[in-house]
Amino acid sequence: MSFALLYSRSLARSVAGLSARAPLVRAIGASLGLLGGLLGEMILRAVPKQRTSHSKKRKRMTTKGLKNRQDLTPCLGCGRPKPIAHICHDCYVDIRRKLKAMKRATE
Ligand SMILES: [Zn+2]
Numbered sequence: 170m171s172f173a174l175l176y177s178r179s180l181a182r183s184v185a186g187l188s189a190r191a192p193l194v195r196a197i198g199a200s201l202g203l204l205g206g207l208l209g210e211m212i213l214r215a216v217p218k219q220r221t222s223h224s225k226k227r228k229r230m231t232t233k234g235l236k237n238r239q240d241l242t243p244c245l246g247c248g249r250p251k252p253i254a255h256i257c258h259d260c261y262v263d264i265r266r267k268l269k270a271m272k273r274a275t276e
Pocket residue numbers: 244245246247248249257258259260
């Protein structure tokens with residue numbers, strides 16, 4: 170495969186990407202002045218050479234699976250599990266609701 174063919178392919182992809190973002194590119198170019206305006210039209214973006222297959226994507230993601238959390242502790246207020254050194258969400262919602270009710274009562 171010749172360099173010219175590779176270059177034209179990447180250019181075609183970049184132009185396709187640019188058409189969707191043309192107003193943004195033009196705005197960036199305009200904000201940079203005349204030189205930026207010239208450069209803004211010539212921005213080429215990095216584009217993957219080939220599409221990543223479903224199989225390859227899934228193989229890569231196998232190392233990123235869900236793991237059991239070891240940093241949970243029971244809340245002292247309600248007993249539900251919560252992350253260590255965090256406020257229990259259920260207790261927080263309960264306190265917030267009570268405070269709003271008190272605020273409404275005083276108004
Ligand atoms: Zn709680």
